[in-house]
Amino acid sequence: MNIWLYILVSAGVSYLIRATPLVLIRREITNRTIRSFLYYVPYVTLSVMTFPAIVEATQSPIAGMLALVAGAVLAWMGQSLFTVSVACCAVVLLSELILL
């Protein structure tokens, strides 16, 4: 088995999955249900990926939970992507220094 061939196969499949809809769906979809579906997809999929993963990514689940709360509050207050992201990291670093 050749590692370069594994790279070629996985790269090819990864690209085709992403390129197919972008290349084939050129026109605006007018169906209201499909439009609504695609409108909701980003929020649902990002939410599903965020929780409980954020709590499981850290060494201490409590630190992850605190990061979730801090991030949600800052985002609610309209802070930028960068601020929210860095604040979450800082909360984990500080709380794990205390907790662990």
Add this chain to the structure above:
Amino acid sequence: MNDNRTCFKNGIRDGMPIALGYFAVAFTLGIAARNAGFSALQAMIESMTNNASAGEYAVFSLVASGAGYWEVAIMTLVANARYLLMSTALSQKLAPETPLLHRMLVAYDVTDEIFGISIAVPGRLNPWYTYGAMAVAIPGWGLGTFFGVAAGNVLPLRLVSALSVGLYGMFLAIIVPPAKKNKVVLALVLLSFAASFLASRWALLAAVSSGVKTIVLTVVISLAAAILFPVKDETEAAK
């Protein structure tokens, strides 16, 4: 739509936290790559051509267990199938007249994070915004993997732990502001948290990969919402 140069710069700005988070995540991925027999260069190329954490992790573990090419192809498809949905959503975010070349380039790095910031820009997506983010995120991802293989466990665990939530912080910054404005989105965010939590704890689903769970939950919840709460305003759906 702003001019391309401004969009590219904005993309770099928003791509920086992604690149940092990627570096940390890819670093841990590099450790898995080394166990599968990848050299640092091979692992970096794998990362820079696949751009997928779960997908690559699956590839590395399959290669480590001596799987065949077909198995790797099918697993890559399953682990990355959610990008099919994201690319479909992005196809509606681009102006309909966007040329083929731009569509093909944007497709190269549709990841959870790049998709997240691209879909969050107001109005139509200028591909140059995505290119700006890619310009910093892809090297971050590739170099992280390279050093993960080459340097093993030199990054302190504390730092890896802290950096690993950066990506989720970014997701929060994308989903919370619309949830504040739209009650349906708020309800969907909370429902998705709950459903995702239950799916992760339900013993029957223990063998199902997280990529598959993400797809199933996304399709079911979004479809139900689309039927029950169709988006009224034309412009709202385009955002």
